[in-house]
Amino acid sequence: MAISNPGGNLNSVPASIQQALQSNYLDLNGSGGWAQQYVPDLMEQEAEVFGPRTISGFLSQVGAEESMTADQVIWSEQSRLHLSYKGEVKTSTTIEIQSDMDGNNEDTTDGISGSGDSPINHGVRVNDTIIVSNSNGIVKCLVIIVAGDLITVAPYGSTVLDHSSTAALATTILVYGSEYGKGTKYDKADGTFSDTDSRGAIEPSFKTFSNKPIILKDYYEVSGSDASRIGWVEVTSEGGGSGYLWYLKAEADTRARFNDYLEMAMLEGELTAAAGASTTADTQLGMAGAQVGTEGLFAAIEDRGNITTGVTGVNAATDLAEFDSILAEFDRQGAIEENMMFVNRSTSLAMDDMLASMNSYGAGGTSYGVFDNSEAMALNLGFAGFRRGSYDFYKSDFRYLNDFATRGGINAANAANAIRGVMVPAGTSTVYDQQLGKNLKRPFLHVRYRASQTDDRRMKSWVTGSVGAATSALDAMQIHMLSERCLVTQGANNFMLMK
Numbered sequence: 088m089a090i091s092n093p094g095g096n097l098n099s100v101p102a103s104i105q106q107a108l109q110s111n112y113l114d115l116n117g118s119g120g121w122a123q124q125y126v127p128d129l130m131e132q133e134a135e136v137f138g139p140r141t142i143s144g145f146l147s148q149v150g151a152e153e154s155m156t157a158d159q160v161i162w163s164e165q166s167r168l169h170l171s172y173k174g175e176v177k178t179s180t181t182i183e184i185q186s187d188m189d190g191n192n193e194d195t196t197d198g199i200s201g202s203g204d205s206p207i208n209h210g211v212r213v214n215d216t217i218i219v220s221n222s223n224g225i226v227k228c229l230v231i232i233v234a235g236d237l238i239t240v241a242p243y244g245s246t247v248l249d250h251s252s253t254a255a256l257a258t259t260i261l262v263y264g265s266e267y268g269k270g271t272k273y274d275k276a277d278g279t280f281s282d283t284d285s286r287g288a289i290e291p292s293f294k295t296f297s298n299k300p301i302i303l304k305d306y307y308e309v310s311g312s313d314a315s316r317i318g319w320v321e322v323t324s325e326g327g328g329s330g331y332l333w334y335l336k337a338e339a340d341t342r343a344r345f346n347d348y349l350e351m352a353m354l355e356g357e358l359t360a361a362a363g364a365s366t367t368a369d370t371q372l373g374m375a376g377a378q379v380g381t382e383g384l385f386a387a388i389e390d391r392g393n394i395t396t397g398v399t400g401v402n403a404a405t406d407l408a409e410f411d412s413i414l415a416e417f418d419r420q421g422a423i424e425e426n427m428m429f430v431n432r433s434t435s436l437a438m439d440d441m442l443a444s445m446n447s448y449g450a451g452g453t454s455y456g457v458f459d460n461s462e463a464m465a466l467n468l469g470f471a472g473f474r475r476g477s478y479d480f481y482k483s484d485f486r487y488l489n490d491f492a493t494r495g496g497i498n499a500a501n502a503a504n505a506i507r508g509v510m511v512p513a514g515t516s517t518v519y520d521q522q523l524g525k526n527l528k529r530p531f532l533h534v535r536y537r538a539s540q541t542d543d544r545r546m547k548s549w550v551t552g553s554v555g556a557a558t559s560a561l562d563a564m565q566i567h568m569l570s571e572r573c574l575v576t577q578g579a580n581n582f583m584l585m586k
Contacts, residue, residue: 091371138226143350145487146574149427149511151530152545154538161297168419170210170289176250177237182219184209184236185256188451210289211238214265217537223249228267258459300537300573301356301381303348307341309334311323311562313401314554323388338566342548345568348494349546352486353534353574356383384532385506387576388584393420396586406441407475414476415508415581421581423512425479429489430508431498442470510583536572 173186187209211217215230226248228240242248248308313336358380359368369379388394393411393416417423430438472481488506489495496506512531539546547569550556554564574583 138414142195143347145429145485146350146353146532146534148483149513149530149532151533153533153535154543154545155300155535155538156537159297159299160535160573161295162575163293163295164578166294172209172211172257172260174236174258174260175255176219176221176223176248176258176442177254178250181237182242182248182260183428184211184238184256184260209236210264210285211260212265212289212482214267216264216266218261218263219248221253221256221263224253231368250385257347269489298358298381298382298535298573298575299378300354300535300571302569302571303345303352303571304567305345305348306565306567307334307338308552308563309337309554310563311554311564313554314564320455334564341566342568346546349570349572351487351493352381352383354384355386355571356381356574357386358382382576383507384574384576384582385584387574387579388509388582391576391579391582392582393580394584394586410475410480414478416583417478417581420511421578423581424477425513426481426583427511427513428480428482428508429481429485430585431495434507435482435484439470444471479508481513504586506584506586508585510585512578531564531577533575533577534572535575537571544569546570 167187170188172184173180177183210247211230211233213233217228217230219226219228219240224246224247226242227244228242228248230238232239239474240248351536359378365491369375369377373377382390393413394412417426428438470482472479474480485508486500487494491499494506498507547567549567550564551558551567552561552564553559554562
């Protein structure tokens with residue numbers, strides 16, 4: 088079975104024209120004019136053939152909005168509590184620490200401190216007990232010397248470190264405790280003991296992230312003559328208003344489209360890597376040499392979060408094996424038990440089939456959803472969520488990924504790079520607010536917009552011209568819209584992008 092789309096036979100042009108013209112109205116002249124014998128029956132109400140056309144609403148479900156007065160928002164996130172690193176076994180008693188578990192401070196060269204490369208700032212100390220794990224096995228050791236990123240260990244038992252086939256970042260080092268002899272003091276890194284030597288305290292570290300707002304603008308204009316003209320068709324706006332003045336419909340569509348842009352920009356935004364990285368966009372914006380753009384949700388997850396492509400490579404996260412891999416990754420991250428899944432239609436249906444197949448009657452379709460089905464009732468063939476392990480997943484359709492005029496069309500044209508869904512942790516995160524100088528609990532996603540007592544730029548709208556309340560000599564009405572905002576994605580390591 089195939090589904091065809093005649094294209095030209097549908098009013099599926101993705102964008103409206105910029106002006107109200109004669110072609111916008113019913114014209115009897117093309118059908119013989121008023122002199123024709125049979126005047127057609129005019130159906131005044133405009134048909135809404137595409138259903139709800141707006142896609143906004145995602146951020147309002149999972150986030151919040153807060154005002155700010157600065158050109159930049161900065162937030163800090165906690166680092167991991169326990170000490171675990173990646174490295175390489177150099178000899179039977181030495182290990183080089185090259186990276187933390189998140190891949191930061193990576194130092195893959197054979198550089199011991201002082202040989203030309205910067206050692207990682209790790210927290211392994213003398214007399215720590217560690218686990219050394221790689222493909223050759225697991226060995227538990229006592230740290231006896233720390234020299235920069237090179238540590239010397241004494242394995243417990245007769246097993247020594249096997250370095251015959253290890254490579255950079257192939258070894259995991261985990262600190263699980265410490266051991267001291269009777270009556271000893273803390274010792275220096277060289278292994279000698281003294282009453283005045285200190286082991287050195289571990290200072291907690293944190294990561295700092297930032298984002299900048301962007302200014303979004305749009306406007307609609309109608310001449311004074313067109314504003315006073317009555318149309319043939321009764322039009323209805325997305326907000327529910329109706330009337331025979333076509334410019335009301337056009338203005339409402341412009342406003343609805345702008346509201347969608349406010350959300351789409353927070354999802355799709357890209358921030359240039361550094362100031363001056365773009366030699367064209369920054370110049371076009373009159374900000375030559377400055378960092379432009381803003382980091383949207385998808386970019387934040389791809390940079391600091393997790394990505395799953397699914398076992399089959401067709402639909403992400405549609406079998407238990409893939410979900411078990413997702414659970415294992417979440418265990419390594421924040422282990423947040425409740426997660427919202429916003430997915431496109433194909434992924435949603437594939438998840439329904441996956442969950443139905445867990446029921447012994449699922450193949451026959453008799454026990455989908457509600458398990459007390461009878462032959463006289465409609466079967467519930469969909470699932471709103473499920474629990475796997477200690478995690479709860481709640482599924483919802485993401486219109487932005489389905490609508491052919493938005494990401495749905497991009498996904499259809501480029502299936503290899505399609506975004507099929509996103510997993511968002513529920514609840515709040517604790518972060519340090521640089522402006523207030525204290526820890527606050529906020530949703531993982533929230534929008535920051537510029538506002539002060541003088542000007543609130545969350546969603547500004549104003550009218551200029553001579554139509555209605557006259558403000559200028561322009562024989563037209565201009566409706567302006569403006570917003571300045573950015574998205575804060577906190578704890579992106581707890582997010583999952585389905586591709």
